Amino acid sequence: MLESHIQKVLDGEKEAFRFIIRQFQDGAYMLAVSILKEEFAAKDTVQAAFVKTYTRLHTFERKSSFRTWFHRIVVNEAFQLLRSQKRRQKLSFALKADREGISGTVNNIEQKTDDDHLRFYIREAMKELTADEALALQLFYLEEYSIKETGEITGWSESKTKVLLHRARKKLKEILTETYNIKPIESFE
Amino acid sequence: MKNPNEDKQIKELLGKSRLEMPFPDFEHDVMMQIEIEESLRNASSSGIAWSWVFFIAGTVFGILLTLMIPQLEISILGMGAGEMNLLFQVGFCLFVLLHLEKLIGLTNSAEFGNRLKRAVFWR
Numbered sequence: 001m002l003e004s005h006i007q008k009v010l011d012g013e014k015e016a017f018r019f020i021i022r023q024f025q026d027g028a029y030m031l032a033v034s035i036l037k038e039e040f041a042a043k044d045t046v047q048a049a050f051v052k053t054y055t056r057l058h059t060f061e062r063k064s065s066f067r068t069w070f071h072r073i074v075v076n077e078a079f080q081l082l083r084s085q086k087r088r089q090k091l092s093f094a095l096k097a098d099r100e101g102i103s104g105t106v107n108n109i110e111q112k113t114d115d116d117h118l119r120f121y122i123r124e125a126m127k128e129l130t131a132d133e134a135l136a137l138q139l140f141y142l143e144e145y146s147i148k149e150t151g152e153i154t155g156w157s158e159s160k161t162k163v164l165l166h167r168a169r170k171k172l173k174e175i176l177t178e179t180y181n182i183k184p185i186e187s188f189e
Numbered sequence: 190m191k192n193p194n195e196d197k198q199i200k201e202l203l204g205k206s207r208l209e210m211p212f213p214d215f216e217h218d219v220m221m222q223i224e225i226e227e228s229l230r231n232a233s234s235s236g237i238a239w240s241w242v243f244f245i246a247g248t249v250f251g252i253l254l255t256l257m258i259p260q261l262e263i264s265i266l267g268m269g270a271g272e273m274n275l276l277f278q279v280g281f282c283l284f285v286l287l288h289l290e291k292l293i294g295l296t297n298s299a300e301f302g303n304r305l306k307r308a309v310f311w312r
Binding site for chain 2: 025026043126
C-alpha cells in the first residue's frame with residue numbers, strides 16, 4: 001500500500017502524498033516533540049520534513065525502509081532547529097524550577113493515578129530529559145527500532161545509543177518516582 | 190545487566206504518553222507548502238532553460254561578430270581592425286567560459302539535474 005503510494009507520487013500524482021502524511025504524521029510529531037519539547041516548533045519541523053521528503057522522494061534508494069529514511073529526515077530537521085534556536089539551556093533552567101515547585105505538592109499523592117493523569121505526568125517527565133535521551137526512548141521503545149537502526153537514524157554509535165537509553169531509563173524512573181510519586185510497577189495494575 | 194521486565198514496563202509506560210498530531214489543518218498546510226515549493230522550482234527551471242537559449246544565441250552572435258570585425262575599416266583609439274578583433278575575441282572567450290561554468294553549475298544542481306534526468310531517461 002505504502003509502496004504503491006510512493007510510486008504514484010514519483011509518477012507525478014501529488015495527492016497520493018496525503019496518504020504518506022496521514023500514515024506518518026503522528027510518529028513524526030512525537031519524535032519532534034521529544035527533541036524540541038514544544039508543540040509549535042515540532043509542527044513546523046514535521047511540516048518541513050514532509051516537504052523535504054516530497055522533494056527528495058526520487059533519492060530514496062530503498063536501502064532502508066521508508067519509515068527509517070523519513071524518521072532520519074525528521075530527526076535531522078528537529079536537531080537543526082534546536083541548534084539554531086539555542087533554547088536548550090533556558091529550557092532546562094525553567095523546567096528545573098518547575099520541578100522543584102511541583103515536587104512539594106505531588107509527593108503527597110499516595111493513591112493510584114488514573115490514565116489521564118499518568119499520561120500528563122509521563123509527558124512532563126519526558127520534557128525534562130535531554131533531547132538525545134527523550135529521542136532514544138521514543139525510537140527504541142515506541143517506534144521499536146533496534147539499537148543499530150536507532151544509530152542509523154541519529155548517527156549515534158551503538159555504544160552511545162546504549163548509554164543514552166540506560167541514562168534515560170534511569171532518569172525517567174527518578175523523575176516519575178521523586179517528582180510525581182509514580183512508581184512504574186503501580187501504573188500497570 | 191538488561192532487565193527484560195524493566196524494558197516491558199518502560200515500553201508500556203511510554204505507550205501511555207503517545208501523542209497524535211494536534212493540528213487538524215496540518216495535512217492541508219503541508220500540501221500548500223508543497224505547491225509553493227513546486228511553483229518556485231518550476232519558475233527556476235524555466236529561468237535556467239531560457240538562460241541556455243539566450244546564452245547559445247549570444248554565443249552565435251559573438252562568433253558572427255568576430256568574423257565581421259576584421260572586415261570593418263575603422264580605427265578606434267589608434268587600434269586597427271585586427272587589434273580590435275583580438276581584444277574582442279579574448280574578452281568574448283572569457284565571458285563565454287565564465288557564464289558557461291555558471292550555467293552548467295546551475296543545471297547540475299541536485300533538484301534541477303535529477304528532474305531533467307527523470308524527464309529524459311525514465312519516460
